[in-house]
Amino acid sequence: xxLTLTLAVPLAGALILAFGPRFREQTxxxxxxxxxxxxxxxxxxxxxRFDPAGPQFQLVLDVPWVPSLGMGFRLGVDGIALAVAxxxxxxxxxxxxxxxxxxxxxxxxxxxxxFLEMGSLGLFxxxxxxxxYVFFDLSLVGMYFLIARWGHGRxxxxxxxxxxxxxxxxxxxxxxxxxxxxxxxxxTFDMRALIEQQPLAGGxxxxxxxxxxxxxxxxxxxxxxxxxxxxxxxxxxxxxxxxALLAGVLLKMGTFGLLRxxxxxxxxxxxxxxxxxxxxxxxxxxxxxxxxxxxxDMKRRIAYTSINHMGYTVLGIAVAGAxxxxxxTARQLALxxxxxxxxxxxxxxxxxxxxxxxxxxxxETYDIDAYGGLAAQAPRLMLLTVxxxxxxFGLPGMAGFVxxxxxxVGTFAVYPWLAAVGLLGIVITAALFLQMLQRLFLGARPERxxxxxxxxxxxxVVLGVLVALTVLIGVYPRFLLDIIVPSSRWLVxxx
Amino acid sequence: MPVADLLxxxxxxxxxxxxxxxxxxxxxxxxxxxxxxxxxxxxxxxFFTVMxxxxxxxxxxxxxxxxxxxxxxxxxxxxxxxAFAIALSPRWMETDRRHGEYYALLLFSxxxxxxxxxxxxxxxxxxxxxxxxxxxxxxxxxxxxxxxxLEAGMKYFLIGALANALxxxxxxxxxxxxxxxxxxxxxxxxxxxxxxxxxxxxxxxxVIGLAFKLGAFPAHAWLPDVAQGAPAPVAxxxxxxxxxxxxxxxxxxxxxxxxxxxWAWVIAGISALTMTLGNLGAMWQNDFRRLLGWSAxxxxxxxxxxxxxxxxxxxxxxxxxxxxxxxxxANITAFAAVVHLRGRTALDDxxxxxxxxxxxxxxxxxxxxxxVGIPPLAGFFGKFLLFRATLDGGYAWLVVxxxxxxxxxxxxxxxxxxxxxxxKPAGEVSDLGKTAAAALMVAALLVLALGLWAQGLxxxxxxxx
Numbered sequence: 001x002x003l004t005l006t007l008a009v010p011l012a013g014a015l016i017l018a019f020g021p022r023f024r025e026q027t028x029x030x031x032x033x034x035x036x037x038x039x040x041x042x043x044x045x046x047x048x049r050f051d052p053a054g055p056q057f058q059l060v061l062d063v064p065w066v067p068s069l070g071m072g073f074r075l076g077v078d079g080i081a082l083a084v085a086x087x088x089x090x091x092x093x094x095x096x097x098x099x100x101x102x103x104x105x106x107x108x109x110x111x112x113x114x115f116l117e118m119g120s121l122g123l124f125x126x127x128x129x130x131x132x133y134v135f136f137d138l139s140l141v142g143m144y145f146l147i148a149r150w151g152h153g154r155x156x157x158x159x160x161x162x163x164x165x166x167x168x169x170x171x172x173x174x175x176x177x178x179x180x181x182x183x184x185x186x187x188t189f190d191m192r193a194l195i196e197q198q199p200l201a202g203g204x205x206x207x208x209x210x211x212x213x214x215x216x217x218x219x220x221x222x223x224x225x226x227x228x229x230x231x232x233x234x235x236x237x238x239x240x241x242x243x244a245l246l247a248g249v250l251l252k253m254g255t256f257g258l259l260r261x262x263x264x265x266x267x268x269x270x271x272x273x274x275x276x277x278x279x280x281x282x283x284x285x286x287x288x289x290x291x292x293x294x295x296x297d298m299k300r301r302i303a304y305t306s307i308n309h310m311g312y313t314v315l316g317i318a319v320a321g322a323x324x325x326x327x328x329t330a331r332q333l334a335l336x337x338x339x340x341x342x343x344x345x346x347x348x349x350x351x352x353x354x355x356x357x358x359x360x361x362x363x364e365t366y367d368i369d370a371y372g373g374l375a376a377q378a379p380r381l382m383l384l385t386v387x388x389x390x391x392x393f394g395l396p397g398m399a400g401f402v403x404x405x406x407x408x409v410g411t412f413a414v415y416p417w418l419a420a421v422g423l424l425g426i427v428i429t430a431a432l433f434l435q436m437l438q439r440l441f442l443g444a445r446p447e448r449x450x451x452x453x454x455x456x457x458x459x460x461v462v463l464g465v466l467v468a469l470t471v472l473i474g475v476y477p478r479f480l481l482d483i484i485v486p487s488s489r490w491l492v493x494x495x
Numbered sequence: 496m497p498v499a500d501l502l503x504x505x506x507x508x509x510x511x512x513x514x515x516x517x518x519x520x521x522x523x524x525x526x527x528x529x530x531x532x533x534x535x536x537x538x539x540x541x542f543f544t545v546m547x548x549x550x551x552x553x554x555x556x557x558x559x560x561x562x563x564x565x566x567x568x569x570x571x572x573x574x575x576x577x578a579f580a581i582a583l584s585p586r587w588m589e590t591d592r593r594h595g596e597y598y599a600l601l602l603f604s605x606x607x608x609x610x611x612x613x614x615x616x617x618x619x620x621x622x623x624x625x626x627x628x629x630x631x632x633x634x635x636x637x638x639x640x641x642x643x644x645l646e647a648g649m650k651y652f653l654i655g656a657l658a659n660a661l662x663x664x665x666x667x668x669x670x671x672x673x674x675x676x677x678x679x680x681x682x683x684x685x686x687x688x689x690x691x692x693x694x695x696x697x698x699x700x701x702v703i704g705l706a707f708k709l710g711a712f713p714a715h716a717w718l719p720d721v722a723q724g725a726p727a728p729v730a731x732x733x734x735x736x737x738x739x740x741x742x743x744x745x746x747x748x749x750x751x752x753x754x755x756x757x758w759a760w761v762i763a764g765i766s767a768l769t770m771t772l773g774n775l776g777a778m779w780q781n782d783f784r785r786l787l788g789w790s791a792x793x794x795x796x797x798x799x800x801x802x803x804x805x806x807x808x809x810x811x812x813x814x815x816x817x818x819x820x821x822x823x824x825a826n827i828t829a830f831a832a833v834v835h836l837r838g839r840t841a842l843d844d845x846x847x848x849x850x851x852x853x854x855x856x857x858x859x860x861x862x863x864x865x866x867v868g869i870p871p872l873a874g875f876f877g878k879f880l881l882f883r884a885t886l887d888g889g890y891a892w893l894v895v896x897x898x899x900x901x902x903x904x905x906x907x908x909x910x911x912x913x914x915x916x917x918x919k920p921a922g923e924v925s926d927l928g929k930t931a932a933a934a935l936m937v938a939a940l941l942v943l944a945l946g947l948w949a950q951g952l953x954x955x956x957x958x959x960x
Binding site: 064065066067068069130133134137138140141144145148149156160163164167168171172174175178179181182 | 870
């Protein structure tokens with residue numbers, strides 16, 4: 001019930017905004033923020049009702065939808081889903097509250113935002129493969145309209161590229177889902193049954209192909225190199241809150257799907273292919289960091305660090321599934337780290353994109369070199385940007401560090417060489433963020449920024465909360481670990 | 496004679512005759528009444544069809560007429576589609592002062608398609624195909640003073656004449672081989688002949704004939720022209736109804752063929768070619784109605800996937816039926832939008848429609864996304880079932896081709912959606928009034944509702960097969 005409401009409220013809000021009374025800009029925004037807060041509160045409630053010592057999936061709802069296909073409206077959470085969904089719900093509140101130019105169409109903008117929230121949260125809460133796919137596609141539609149209508153630069157081109165590219169991914173995913181479904185006996189989309197059954201275990205070439213379909217599908221979404229080329233364009237041209245959601249929430253769909261479906265349901269095949277997945281992850285880590293270093297466009301730079309960070313997550317997942325037995329502790333650490341990284345990246349990169357949005361609102365450019373010497377002018381903006389950047393490259397005491405530490409400890413036990421190479425990524429990210437901070441805030445201030453304003457109250461609050469949470473996770477990760485660890489232990493098979 | 500088994504068809508026939516008589520002897524101002532008469536005839540036919548459902552599958556009327564789930568489902572689908580076409584027509588036809596018999600033609604066209612779906616006798620099939628074709632030619636060129644309509648009619652007729660001639664030759668060849676016209680006898684006799692060449696030639700001819708009705712390669716070229724040139728309600732009818740009839744007829748026909756003939760590969764090949772050609776044709780189209788025509792071609796390609804695996808998967812027929820239902824509602828929605836907007840056709844004229852006609856825009860978007868197969872719209876379940884059946888039947892490569900085509904199709908559907916939603920309005924938009932709008936809204940609602948209620952759609956298709 002609590003999970004159903006989590007999805008029903010944003011959907012109802014979206015419908016009211018789209019077809020209901022003609023709210024004015026401010027009313028629409030307040031309404032959207034209020035509506036987006038409800039799922040967050042509901043998920044916090046779910047957090048209290050979740051029993052870490054209980055069964056893997058809790059708060060389960062199972063209503064038949066298309067029983068002749070074995071499809072149901074099945075919702076439920078494990079610790080991983082709960083953590084990622086709560087982070088997403090928080091980010092949606094932030095995105096709704098963050099000021100943005102709605103081009104005179106505030107109701108439509110917030111309606112799509114809430115629609116996207118329904119799709120994204122639904123994906124994390126789904127316990128049915130086909131339902132998962134439904135939400136996967138719905139989120140594409142929502143994001144398409146957000147980018148195309150409210151973006152800048154070449155928004156329609158970016159949105160088209162995003163939609164078509166990620167539809168390729170979702171169709172590959174559909175193929176994989178069908179393969180898994182047809183192999184299951186009896187045929188069902190129930191994730192719990194499929195995890196139990198391990199349908200394609202020992203399935204040879206067919207199992208490999210199905211896994212490949214899943215990997216391609218999720219690699220496009222995540223994105224992993226070489227499937228990442230849709231990402232920079234979409235990020236740069238999207239309005240800032242949409243970029244924050246794209247990076248913070250939508251990218252998680254790829255990594256979350258990876259651990260929810262292939263890792264859990266095809267353990268044997270996944271283990272056989274894990275080294276290659278890990279290799280791809282390390283490639284993304286290094287490539288993402290290096291390319292980010294070369295960007296002069298603030299948003300592009302952050303976008304490429306997303307590729308780098310999602311690389312860490314995938315590395316953790318690959319390590320977790322690298323073998324069927326043995327090294328349980330290390331693999332559990334890696335998976336816990338991957339989940340933490342998802343949460344941390346959502347908060348951190350979400351805030352960084354919002355920061356980029358604040359720059360755009362003031363200067364209409366993302367060119368790093370166009371700015372400079374803003375430290376005295378905008379101290380609050382600098383403070384939060386610095387904190388978010390530090391968190392992003394994994395400074396100890398912040399969320400990114402906890403996550404990456406877990407991942408690398410796990411990886412060193414399983415793939416020591418890959419871990420060593422991957423660590424280089426952290427060094428490069430540190431360099432690129434420090435360099436960006438220096439160019440934005442230090443040095444001489446160009447004359448045109450004489451009246452560059454500091455953060456407004458709403459921006460300050462949203463960024464403040466996100467960054468504060470990053471610090472909280474950094475110094476006191478227990479509250480997250482308590483619910484994540486049992487779930488990841490269950491997934492790696494350590495009891 | 497079990498006349499009761501033919502009541503739905505008789506209702507259409509009698510309705511058409513009554514309309515012709517009424518139209519001939521009534522003043523011009525009464526012509527629109529014919530639309531009501533036609534709807535009554537269809538309502539009766541639907542009623543009788545529903546009464547027929549639920550029984551065990553059987554052949555009736557000396558074995559020439561099938562009463563099974565496939566026939567009944569398809570019949571209902573065609574009748575409802577026909578009702579939509581009629582509901583869209585009155586205002587459209589207003590300017591044509593003697594248009595009463597137009598509705599009779601529509602009913603005859605429906606009757607032909609219904610016969611195609613039910614026929615289990617090759618002669619019966621010929622009558623169905625020809626009835627549906629001949630009425631189609633007249634309907635397409637109904638605006639006889641308008642050059643594009645005449646051109647479309649002519650093209651339809653020329654391709655149709657050739658395809659139908661080949662089709663009849665094919666049937667005759669089979670008759671010559673087996674001495675039978677009834678399907679059960681043909682199925683019995685065909686394997687006894689050791690001259691596969693003739694069987695293959697006959698197969699090719701029959702497939703070409705049905706491909707014409709289906710709008711599939713190699714006889715698909717008429718579809719874009721008809722979509723563009725025919726009266727828009729007729730385009731809605733002809734891109735949907737004959738297709739359903741032909742798909743069912745093809746399913747019945749391929750099941751007659753002896754196992755020694757690799758017909759499934761032929762159908763799979765045609766399927767792949769059709770969907771690819773249709774999508775390539777639609778890709779850079781700047782005319783919305785032509786684009787819909789090409790997209791209808793590609794959808795025929797998807798439908799053929801199910802036909803290809805009819806022998807290999809039990810899921811083939813139900814998935815075909817569900818797909819056709821989903822296709823029908825989406826296509827009718829798209830054409831209903833065109834009708835509602837008074838047939839505007841250039842893509843440029845659709846710019847900024849979202850600002851001035853938001854509901855029409857929503858309907859168009861729903862229809863197009865349903866074509867792509869975005870869940871939870873009806874089209875998703877149609878495609879999903881098709882893919883499942885095709886994988887199940889061992890044609891994984893065909894599924895991959897279909898997936899690639901789906902991506903391709905998203906591109907041109909977005910080429911429509913983009914300008915409609917994001918551009919500035921191009922100018923005044925006039926529409927066709929309340930009836931067309933109501934039909935459009937009902938159709939659009941069905942696109943969504945049949946997706947959310949996919950269970951019903953699927954359960955109906957599965958029952959009895």
